Amino acid sequence: MSENVLKKLAGNVKDYMKFETEKPITWCTGCGNFGIQNALKRALALEGIVQKDVLFCFDVGCSGNGADKIEGYTLHGLHGRVISLAAGAALANSDIKVISFGGDGATFSEGPGHLIHAVRSNYPVIFVHHNNENFGLTTGQPSASTRKGVRMNAAPDGVFLEPINTMDFVLSLKPSFVARGFSGDIDYLTEIFRKALRHDGFAYLEVLQTCPTYNRDTPEHWYAERIKHIEDAKNYDSSDIWQARKLMQDIENEIYTGVIFEDKSKVNFLRAIPNRKNAKTVLKDEVKKYSISEFL
């Protein structure tokens, strides 16, 4: 990419390039993860967020292997557990942005409890749900978000269960920010990332992601034909939870992306705790060494 093109896309080229890495790529050709990371890096550079101000927390999976593709402070957690790791980091040091990433297997099969309490608690964390509708890294088992009838390596006759409607599920938890993007719509996804970066609280960002190797029934063009932008939905009000839930029922024909719901009145967890309301310091500033010799 030429420097001029990059400048147009990502603003500060130097800041953008610092997130780039020479490490070898392990993702398949055409994997949606390329688009997601590109949009993320562009959004960070456009928002003026530099390496020292951000922590990336990765779950296990193909999405988790993104830990190798971005230069910066990174944590790589256990499968299905990344949200709790990210929440801990964000509460300890609220001076930094904490962005976490996990697949649909991790989020809706292994660790949905962590997601539920993160939404309810409104931790100051961005969570990017890489929804490729299967367990990718372990070579294509159906997950809770795989569409009914889709054929998988581990379900050659097609999945017989109904998928969880992940967006409706999160909306049912009274969230403060819910967005959805598509890995093949990088410019628009960049703008969604920017909005998530500005949100003060738990930002759930689901990215519909193509998986050309293991999810062959819903390829890039399948999504491209169905993806719409929320700005084109008639009389849409993103502060209306029922309108949001209604719109999210359709996962087959008109799949809307953008900021789907936002409740600006919600206060993030750290600022909501009664005994921290007037605190001027952040938790990391309050860490001290205590002698335990008396107890011993």
Ligand SMILES: Cc1ncc(C[n+]2csc(CCOP(=O)(O)OP(=O)(O)O)c2C)c(N)n1
């Ligand atoms: C607790 C635990 N359970 C299962 C595994 C095995 N495992 C590693 S990656 C993976 C699939 C990941 O799928 P998903 O979370 O959807 O992410 P993707 O690879 O599709 O990005 C599984 C089952 C594990 N490492 N740890």
